[in-house]
Amino acid sequence: MTDATGHLPFWTLEQLADGDLSHAERMLAEQHLKACAHCTQELRSARLLISALESLPAVSPSAGFADAVMARVVLSPQAELAAAAEPARQARRGWLPASLKGWVWLTAVLTVIMAPLAALGVWLNAHPLVSVSALWGVGRGWVREVVWNAVVEVAGAVGRSGLFGWAADALAAMPGPDAAGVPLAILLVLAAIPVSAFVMVRLLKTPATGMTHAY
Numbered sequence: 124m125t126d127a128t129g130h131l132p133f134w135t136l137e138q139l140a141d142g143d144l145s146h147a148e149r150m151l152a153e154q155h156l157k158a159c160a161h162c163t164q165e166l167r168s169a170r171l172l173i174s175a176l177e178s179l180p181a182v183s184p185s186a187g188f189a190d191a192v193m194a195r196v197v198l199s200p201q202a203e204l205a206a207a208a209e210p211a212r213q214a215r216r217g218w219l220p221a222s223l224k225g226w227v228w229l230t231a232v233l234t235v236i237m238a239p240l241a242a243l244g245v246w247l248n249a250h251p252l253v254s255v256s257a258l259w260g261v262g263r264g265w266v267r268e269v270v271w272n273a274v275v276e277v278a279g280a281v282g283r284s285g286l287f288g289w290a291a292d293a294l295a296a297m298p299g300p301d302a303a304g305v306p307l308a309i310l311l312v313l314a315a316i317p318v319s320a321f322v323m324v325r326l327l328k329t330p331a332t333g334m335t336h337a338y
Contacts, residue, residue, distance in 0.1 A: 130159060130161055130162050130165075131152060131155060131156075131159075131162045131165075131166075133165070135148075135152060136152075136162065136165050136166050136169050137169055137173075139152050139166060139169075140166060140169040140170045140173055141173065274321075
């Protein structure tokens with residue numbers, strides 16, 4: 124139980140003064156104390172210190188103690204920048220997975236998204252006559268065809284619904300020229316204005332060579 128100097132270690136003396144030693148260790152320590160005046164004096168000093176500490180009044184900090192201390196703390200510029208950037212860093216961490224399973228799922232999703240793009244890149248590389256601009260032109264033409272077909276279908280649906288006849292009847296009932304066919308002619312002119320504008324725009328955009336039709 125003694126150390127290299129032949130005396131009891133200070134922690135053993137403190138545990139003995141506090142009564143924290145086991146029965147066997149306490150018996151060995153007391154047996155050593157009977158023959159060692161030095162350790163006996165050290166034990167007496169340890170007990171006096173513990174008694175003095177226990178007799179001190181209990182002190183608790185005031186309610187504003189922490190705020191007063193923090194108000195006197197001066198942060199360095201680097202610490203201020205780090206504190207200012209911490210919310211943004213926490214926000215970025217919120218978008219990232221917090222576990223290995225999350226990273227596996229994120230990797231799988233990115234792989235599913237990137238695999239078709241990689242396959243398209245390999246296919247384009249194997250067909251030098253096909254370019255991204257050509258594919259874009261084909262896609263844009265397909266979208267135009269879809270939009271034009273939708274316009275035609277909508278116009279046909281409006282004609283079949285009887286809305287055109289209702290508008291003609293409403294114009295015929297309005298006061299004004301009562302010559303036969305005048306309301307119908309006005310309606311046809313009103314319907315032809317947007318169609319003519321659309322066709323004119325398509326004709327102006329059509330190149331001088333190549334395609335000669337508007338759609």
